[in-house]
Amino acid sequence: MGYPVMLQVRGRRAVVVGGGKVAARKIRGLLAAGADVVMIAPKAEPELQALAAAGMIGWRVKTFAPHDLDGAFLVIAATNDREVNEAVAQAAASGQLLNIVDAPEQCDFHVPAVIRRGPLTIAVSTEGASPAVARRIRRELEERYGEEYGAYLEFLQRARAIVLREVADAEGRKRLFRALAADSFRQNGRWDEELAGLLAKEKERSGEREDRNDEDPNVHC
Incomplete structure (x- = not known):
């Protein structure tokens, strides 16, 4: 069983050997994560040719050679030729993260x-x-x-910062975070309005606690 992680590849070199549909799928994911992608392939899918022409990926129009992996942080062998994929596996250096699409047992990671x-x-x-x-x-x-979850999570990012800034009480923060994460809150849709109401109630609750403490003669003993 593997150890699941979210790998930061932004700005790091990822070498993909192959130019077919499988390679295209891997390259799309790497680009979305901000990787510096270099493709090694004598020919490629039109989609990949367009990416190379636009400067979004590097394309070495050639068959694979071991030096193609120089400087790579991550290596993916995505050809339909088992011998080429095996050559990539043999050429990968210690410390380079390796994925061979047709040999799970040789992979350092799975996509x-x-x-x-x-x-x-x-x-x-x-x-x-x-x-x-x-x-x-x-x-x-x-x-x-x-798709609505994208907007909802972006709202929660903003809301978290507001709660941390506006609410000093740890228990009050927990109550607000639970309320914001509830499915009923997400489905309501009036997120900013509801957040303002929840903050007002929490501040009112906090004020009531302070008033009770002021009235209790034992508080300052």
Whole structure:
């Protein structure tokens, strides 16, 4: 069983060997994460050719050679030629993260099926046992967590900063965070209005506690 992590690849070199549909899928994910992508392939899908022409990826129009991996943080072998993929596996240096699409047992990591909704990322992995099953589960989750979750999570990012700034009491913060995370709150849709109301109630509750403390002669003993 693998250890699940969110890998930061922004600005780091990712070498993808192959120019077919599988390579295109891997490259789309790497670009979305901000990686510096270099593709090694004598020919490529039109989508990948367009990305190279636009300067979004580097393309070395050639067959694979071991020096193509120089400087790579992450390496993906995504060809339909088992011998080429094996050559990539043999050439990868210690410390380079390696993924061989047709040999899960040789991989340092597996690329999950991913759903992105703004700050929300949901990843489904079978650790290479069945990418098709992972994609099916991803489709089911896409229906459960629609595009509205992106806007909702972006609101929660803003709301968290406001709560931390406006509410000093730790228990009060917890109450607000639970209320904001409730499905009923998300479905309401009037998020800013509801947040303002919740903050007002929490401040009122805090004021009432302070008043009781002022009236209690034992508080200052």
